[in-house]
Amino acid sequence: MSPSPDLQARRPRADLDEHLSLLRRRWLLLVGCVVVGGTAGLALLRATPPAYTAVTQVLVTPVDGQDQSNQVSNRQREPLNLDTEAQIAQSAVVSARVAQALRIPAPQPVEVSVPPNSAVLWISVTAPEPVTAAAQSRAYADAYLANRRESARAATAERQQAVAAKLKQVQAALDAAVKEAGRLIKGSAEHTIATQRQSMLNRQAASLTLKYDALRTIAVTPGSVISEALPPARPSSPSLPLFLGTGLMAGLLLGAAAAYARDRLDTRLRTAADVERLTGLPVLTDLSASREHGVLHELACAVVASCPGKRLLVRSLPADLYASSLAEPLAVSAPLSVLDGSDVRDLARADAALVLVGLGRVASTEVVAAVRQLDRHGVPVVGVVTATDAVPEFVPLLDPRTHTPLGKLVATGELQVSVSAETTPMQSFHHRQRKQT
Numbered sequence: 001m002s003p004s005p006d007l008q009a010r011r012p013r014a015d016l017d018e019h020l021s022l023l024r025r026r027w028l029l030l031v032g033c034v035v036v037g038g039t040a041g042l043a044l045l046r047a048t049p050p051a052y053t054a055v056t057q058v059l060v061t062p063v064d065g066q067d068q069s070n071q072v073s074n075r076q077r078e079p080l081n082l083d084t085e086a087q088i089a090q091s092a093v094v095s096a097r098v099a100q101a102l103r104i105p106a107p108q109p110v111e112v113s114v115p116p117n118s119a120v121l122w123i124s125v126t127a128p129e130p131v132t133a134a135a136q137s138r139a140y141a142d143a144y145l146a147n148r149r150e151s152a153r154a155a156t157a158e159r160q161q162a163v164a165a166k167l168k169q170v171q172a173a174l175d176a177a178v179k180e181a182g183r184l185i186k187g188s189a190e191h192t193i194a195t196q197r198q199s200m201l202n203r204q205a206a207s208l209t210l211k212y213d214a215l216r217t218i219a220v221t222p223g224s225v226i227s228e229a230l231p232p233a234r235p236s237s238p239s240l241p242l243f244l245g246t247g248l249m250a251g252l253l254l255g256a257a258a259a260y261a262r263d264r265l266d267t268r269l270r271t272a273a274d275v276e277r278l279t280g281l282p283v284l285t286d287l288s289a290s291r292e293h294g295v296l297h298e299l300a301c302a303v304v305a306s307c308p309g310k311r312l313l314v315r316s317l318p319a320d321l322y323a324s325s326l327a328e329p330l331a332v333s334a335p336l337s338v339l340d341g342s343d344v345r346d347l348a349r350a351d352a353a354l355v356l357v358g359l360g361r362v363a364s365t366e367v368v369a370a371v372r373q374l375d376r377h378g379v380p381v382v383g384v385v386t387a388t389d390a391v392p393e394f395v396p397l398l399d400p401r402t403h404t405p406l407g408k409l410v411a412t413g414e415l416q417v418s419v420s421a422e423t424t425p426m427q428s429f430h431h432r433q434r435k436q437t
Contacts, residue, residue: 026259037251050235097143148222306382309351
C-alpha cells in the first residue's frame with residue numbers, strides 16, 4: 001500500500017528539518033572545518049607562485065583561393081573558419097617558430113580563443129614574469145601570421161605553376177592545330193574542324209593567361225595585429241576568490257561529512273531531543289532547562305496517567321545521579337508507591353518504570369540496555385525524565401516507625417487515625433503532615 005499524499009508531501013520537509021537539526025547539533029565541528037578549509041585555501045594562495053597572462057589580438061583576413069570556408073551560424077558569421085585557424089596558432093609548427101625567434105628551448109603553452117561573431121583571435125600566454133608573457137604572446141602572433149603568409153604564398157605559387165603548365169600544354173596544342181590547318185585544303189570539312197579547334201584553344205590560352213596574371217598580382221594579406229600584448233600589471237593567478245571560495249566549499253563539504261559521521265558514531269545523550277532521537281522513548285519533561293511554573297505538576301500527571309498500576313520504579317542512569325552532590329531534589333507529589341530499586345524485590349513488584357537520564361553522562365546504548373532489561377521482566381517504561389543538576393524526588397523518605405504493640409496504641413489513643421490498606425505511602429505521608437500541623 002502506497003503512503004498517503006499528505007505523508008509524501010511531509011517527507012521532504014521532515015528530511016530537511018532532520019538534516020538542519022543535525023548540522024545545528026554539530027555546528028562547532030562544521031564551523032571548525034569551514035575555518036580550516038578557508039585557512040587552507042589562503043595558505044595555498046600564498047604558496048602558489050604568481051602567474052601573468054598577456055593577450056594579443058589578431059585580425060584574420062581571408063586569403064583568396066586557399067582558406068577553408070566556414071558555415072555561417074549564429075556563433076560564427078564570418079566565411080573564414082576561425083576554429084581551424086585557432087588550432088593552427090596552437091600547432092607545433094608555430095611553437096617552433098616562436099622558439100626560434102626568441103632563441104629559447106620551448107615557449108610557454110598558448111591559449112587561443114575566438115570571440116563569437118568576429119574574425120579576431122585572442123592569443124594569450126601565461127608565464128611567471130609579465131615581460132616574458134607579453135613577449136611570447138607577441139611572438140606567437142607574429143609566428144602565426146608569418147606561417148599563414150608563407151602558406152598562402154606557397155599555395156599561390158603552386159597554383160601559378162599549375163596554370164603555367166596548363167597554358168604551356170594549350171600553347172603546344174594550338175601550335176599543332178595551326179600547322180595542321182595550314183596543310184589542309186580550305187573549305188574542306190577537315191579544315192573547318194581544325195579551324196574550330198584552333199579557335200577553342202585560343203580562348204583557353206587567353207583564359208589561362210588572364211588567370212596566371214591574376215595569380216601573379218595577388219596581394220597576400222594573412223591578417224594583422226590589432227592589439228599588441230603589454231606586460232600585465234597584476235597577476236592573473238592565483239585568484240583570491242577562487243582559492244578562498246574553493247577552500248570554504250571544501251571545508252563546508254568536509255564539515256558536513258564529519259558532522260554526519262560524528263553524529264552517527266556519537267551515542268552520548270546531551271539534550272532531550274537526543275534521547276527521543278536515539279532511543280525512541282518519550283521525554284515527559286526536561287529538568288535541565290529553566291523550569292516554568294507547573295512543570296512538576298504536569299510531570300506528576302503524566303506519570304500517573306501512564307502508569308498502569310500503583311507501583312512505579314524509578315531507574316536512574318547513571319546510578320549515582322540522585323546521590324550527586326550537585327543534584328537539587330525536587331519534590332513531586334504523586335499518589336503512587338515509588339520504588340527506587342534499592343530493594344531486590346522492587347523490580348518484581350513494579351507495575352511500570354520511569355527512566356531518569358543524566359544528560360551528558362549516559363549513552364543511548366545504556367538507556368536501551370536498561371529498557372530491554374525492564375522489558376524482559378515485564379515492566380513497561382512510561383517515559384524518560386532528563387536532568388542535569390536537578391532530579392525529581394517522587395517520594396520523600398519516610399521516617400522509620402518504631403514497633404508499637406497494639407494495646408499501647410489503643411491506650412495512648414494513637415489508633416484514632418486509621419489508614420486503609422489502599423492508602424499509598426505518599427498519601428500516608430501527606431496525612432501525617434496535616435496531623436502535625
